[in-house]
Amino acid sequence: MSLAKLTVSTLALAAVSATAVSAQGREQVQIAGSSTVLPYASIVAEAFGENFDYPTPVVESGGSSAGLKRFCEGVGENTIDIANASRAIREGEIEACAAAGVTDIMEVRIGYDGIVFASQIDGPEFTAFEPAQWYNAMAAELPMDGEMASNPNSSWSDVDGALPDVEIQAFIPGTKHGTREVFEEKVILQGCEDSGAYDQILEINGGDEDAAEDACMSIRTDGVAVDIDGDYTETLARIESNPNGIGVFGLAFYENNTDLLKVATMGGVEPSTETISSGDYPVSRPLYFYIKKAHMGVIPGLKEYAEFFVSNEVAGPNGPLSNYGLVADPELEQTQQQIADEVTMSESM
Amino acid sequence: MTDATASGAAPERRHTSLMTADKGTRRRNAAEARFRAYGLAAIAVGLAALVILLVSILSQGLSSFRQAYVTLDVPLTAETLDPGGNRDPADIASVSTFGYSSIIRDAVLNTFRNAGIEIEGLSEDEARGIISPEASAQIRDRVLADPELIGQTVEIEVLANSWIDGYFKGRVTDRTAELNSNVSPAQIQLAQAMQDAGILNVHFNWAFITAPDASDNRPEAAGLGVAIIGSLYMMLIVLCLALPIGVAASIYLEEFAPQNWFTDVIEVNISNLAAVPSIVYGILGLAIFINFAGLPQSAPIVGGLVLTLMTLPTIIIATRASLKAVPPSIRDAALGIGASKMQSVFHHVLPLAMPGILTGTIIGLAQALGETAPLLLIGMVAFVRDYPAAPPDGFFDPASALPVQVYNWTQRADPAFVERASGAIIVLLVFLLIMNTLAIVLRRRFERRW
Numbered sequence: 063m064s065l066a067k068l069t070v071s072t073l074a075l076a077a078v079s080a081t082a083v084s085a086q087g088r089e090q091v092q093i094a095g096s097s098t099v100l101p102y103a104s105i106v107a108e109a110f111g112e113n114f115d116y117p118t119p120v121v122e123s124g125g126s127s128a129g130l131k132r133f134c135e136g137v138g139e140n141t142i143d144i145a146n147a148s149r150a151i152r153e154g155e156i157e158a159c160a161a162a163g164v165t166d167i168m169e170v171r172i173g174y175d176g177i178v179f180a181s182q183i184d185g186p187e188f189t190a191f192e193p194a195q196w197y198n199a200m201a202a203e204l205p206m207d208g209e210m211a212s213n214p215n216s217s218w219s220d221v222d223g224a225l226p227d228v229e230i231q232a233f234i235p236g237t238k239h240g241t242r243e244v245f246e247e248k249v250i251l252q253g254c255e256d257s258g259a260y261d262q263i264l265e266i267n268g269g270d271e272d273a274a275e276d277a278c279m280s281i282r283t284d285g286v287a288v289d290i291d292g293d294y295t296e297t298l299a300r301i302e303s304n305p306n307g308i309g310v311f312g313l314a315f316y317e318n319n320t321d322l323l324k325v326a327t328m329g330g331v332e333p334s335t336e337t338i339s340s341g342d343y344p345v346s347r348p349l350y351f352y353i354k355k356a357h358m359g360v361i362p363g364l365k366e367y368a369e370f371f372v373s374n375e376v377a378g379p380n381g382p383l384s385n386y387g388l389v390a391d392p393e394l395e396q397t398q399q400q401i402a403d404e405v406t407m408s409e410s411m
Numbered sequence: 412m413t414d415a416t417a418s419g420a421a422p423e424r425r426h427t428s429l430m431t432a433d434k435g436t437r438r439r440n441a442a443e444a445r446f447r448a449y450g451l452a453a454i455a456v457g458l459a460a461l462v463i464l465l466v467s468i469l470s471q472g473l474s475s476f477r478q479a480y481v482t483l484d485v486p487l488t489a490e491t492l493d494p495g496g497n498r499d500p501a502d503i504a505s506v507s508t509f510g511y512s513s514i515i516r517d518a519v520l521n522t523f524r525n526a527g528i529e530i531e532g533l534s535e536d537e538a539r540g541i542i543s544p545e546a547s548a549q550i551r552d553r554v555l556a557d558p559e560l561i562g563q564t565v566e567i568e569v570l571a572n573s574w575i576d577g578y579f580k581g582r583v584t585d586r587t588a589e590l591n592s593n594v595s596p597a598q599i600q601l602a603q604a605m606q607d608a609g610i611l612n613v614h615f616n617w618a619f620i621t622a623p624d625a626s627d628n629r630p631e632a633a634g635l636g637v638a639i640i641g642s643l644y645m646m647l648i649v650l651c652l653a654l655p656i657g658v659a660a661s662i663y664l665e666e667f668a669p670q671n672w673f674t675d676v677i678e679v680n681i682s683n684l685a686a687v688p689s690i691v692y693g694i695l696g697l698a699i700f701i702n703f704a705g706l707p708q709s710a711p712i713v714g715g716l717v718l719t720l721m722t723l724p725t726i727i728i729a730t731r732a733s734l735k736a737v738p739p740s741i742r743d744a745a746l747g748i749g750a751s752k753m754q755s756v757f758h759h760v761l762p763l764a765m766p767g768i769l770t771g772t773i774i775g776l777a778q779a780l781g782e783t784a785p786l787l788l789i790g791m792v793a794f795v796r797d798y799p800a801a802p803p804d805g806f807f808d809p810a811s812a813l814p815v816q817v818y819n820w821t822q823r824a825d826p827a828f829v830e831r832a833s834g835a836i837i838v839l840l841v842f843l844l845i846m847n848t849l850a851i852v853l854r855r856r857f858e859r860r861w
Binding site for chain 1: 507508509544548551586587590591592593625626627628629701702705706707708709787790792793794796797809821822823824825826
């Protein structure tokens with residue numbers, strides 16, 4: 063009885079307030095998505111609020127997939143306007159969007175993010191890595207004498223005599239992170255191909271390329287590789303308590319903590335904004351945000367925010383984003399034009 | 412019985428003294444001593460954990476209440492700030508905060524050269540780098556508010572960069588300065604020289620409590636203002652909804668409802684709801700209040716409603732317990748002199764139960780104040796910089812909350828946010844302490860014993 067009364071009264075209250083709100087209309091831009099993009103988005107939101115008469119946009123994190131899922135919930139004031147993503151939107155997500163009525167999506171590439179391999183600054187001499195070494199250290203199974211055997215390597219010197227003789231202890235991003243995908247494709251799969259293991263696996267399984275790629279990218283689960291589901295601060299804490307550990311970080315995070323971490327080269331190239339924008343450093347990925355075109359003109363300041371984000375003084379080579387660690391996009395002008403013309407994904411394809 | 416007669420009939424009586432304990436007494440005494448030791452040990456473990464927690468939070472967080480400020484002589488040059496030269500507010504506003512960085516650079520160079528400070532190997536960019544990017548916004552706001560200032564040199568107190576601030580708090584050392592690209596030894600020397608010259612001061616930082624959150628670029632400017640307002644709004648909503656609904660429900664259940672299987676089911680469900688993980692209420696809130704009722708995301712109204720649902724079982728259980736504790740003789744006496752059932756409840760039982768109800772409510776509120784999980788799903792775990800308006804409109808504006816701010820700051824890359832997060836925990840603890848003290852005071856003040 064009382065529970066029913068309780069629910070009814072709260073619902074009634076909610077309904078009354080809902081009508082009060084829908085008359086007001088939302089004034090600020092709502093953003094959600096990737097935690098990698100979050101620092102950049104909050105820097106831009108802050109500067110946007112200072113320099114324009116619009117209210118400061120509200121930025122939430124939660125991960126690329128969670129952000130895009132909320133983005134695809136539909137069109138209207140109680141859905142978000144922009145989804146940040148550290149990977150491109152997937153085909154399935156575009157379909158989910160379309161099913162909910164979100165058809166005109168604008169894709170904006172804001173720049174590139176580097177992924178670096180760093181260890182304790184006073185720890186063992188991890189200064190240079192090759193993708194093949196990471197593959198041999200991380201793979202669940204390695205091809206040996208014509209069949210797959212579980213990975214026997216327990217110290218880095220087992221993998222390569224040039225590396226220090228300390229046990230392998232790697233803190234890698236968990237599977238819910240967009241970073242994990244980049245790590246698997248650009249380091250592990252690359253290493254698998256470099257070391258010749260890919261061809262051997264193909265021979266073993268009779269030429270099934272998809273299965274071979276999956277076999278390459280399956281990471282060992284015997285405690286040597288530790289998935290970090292939190293963010294880079296958690297990885298840093300694990301590295302600090304574990305001198306032999308190596309962690310996977312974003313370039314921006316590493317640059318803020320250079321007094322605690324030392325970075326290793328990958329394929330002989332030191333990670334920096336320069337080597338990433340020139341494409342020499344292999345482990346990098348583009349960062350995006352996605353806009354609902356239907357919200358433009360309805361939510362005040364939405365287009366201005368997008369234009370401000372990719373303007374030269376913000377996302378350009380010496381802007382605040384690049385100072386924080388974002389690698390500026392050499393094709394920024396195209397992106398600016400694309401926003402000015404409100405070009406959606408279906409139109410640009 | 413038979414034993415007693417048997418031993419009583421025994422020819423030999425054992426003579427024991429009260430002074431010398433026999434075997435059985437010694438054993439019982441030892442057991443008691445052991446139990447006391449266990450109890451003391453348990454309390455010692457609890458206290459040690461509390462002390463460790465407090466020491467670690469206080470040692471990390473107290474420094475966030477102090478901040479390094481630099482007093483600059485800022486030359487507001489007309490060429491940069493008003494390129495058209497016509498003092499048109501729209502033209503002045505078209506110069507963005509990025510346009511102010513050269514002004515800040517000149518201001519720093521001016522200020523320390525006037526004070527006669529010379530630092531070897533300090534570049535102009537490094538000199539500008541010791542000032543927080545927040546300063547641009549601060550000076551721009553000042554200029555927009557009073558365009559007459561253009562052309563003059565104004566003395567303004569601005570925040571120092573978080574790395575410089577960290578140097579005065581011992582977080583940044585010379586070793587950090589050498590290794591970290593964000594701060595250079597020359598900047599540290601400059602900051603030290605400026606402090607010696609009285610240009611740079613470390614003093615109490617009200618902005619930490621009043622200012623809104625800031626981005627990763629300027630941890631020194633980040634404050635708790637929006638989070639505190641958001642939390643207050645939510646507590647207000649919880650208080651206004653949960654107290655009347657909870658008390659009405661418990662009075663009905665305790666005093667009026669018939670005892671049957673239906674009320675038993677309700678009772679079991681309420682106890683059950685009190686133990687439901689709080690994230691479940693977040694899911695419920697998202698489904699009902701945002702997706703169905705169409706309330707805005709990130710708004711204190713939704714947070715308040717969700718926390719109300721979460722707090723209700725606590726309040727109902729506490730209220731029913733304190734209603735039960737009122738002796739039946741009070742009710743009987745009231746009914747006996749002709750009061751109606753309702754009069755007996757509202758004139759006699761409820762006032763006597765009030766201290767218990769208030770205590771339960773405050774404890775429920777304190778629990779709600781520290782809750783993050785349900786807010787995650789309704790969009791309150793967010794970067795919000797604009798203060799919400801005054802109620803009731805402000806209930807629908809985006810806001811953050813205190814525990815959410817702690818959670819947000821622990822995730823940021825800049826080490827200065829570690830200090831800020833601990834500082835926010837201190838503020839949260841102070842709020843909880845005040846509420847729990849209030850609960851104890853109310854109970855002591857109004858409690859009646861029979």
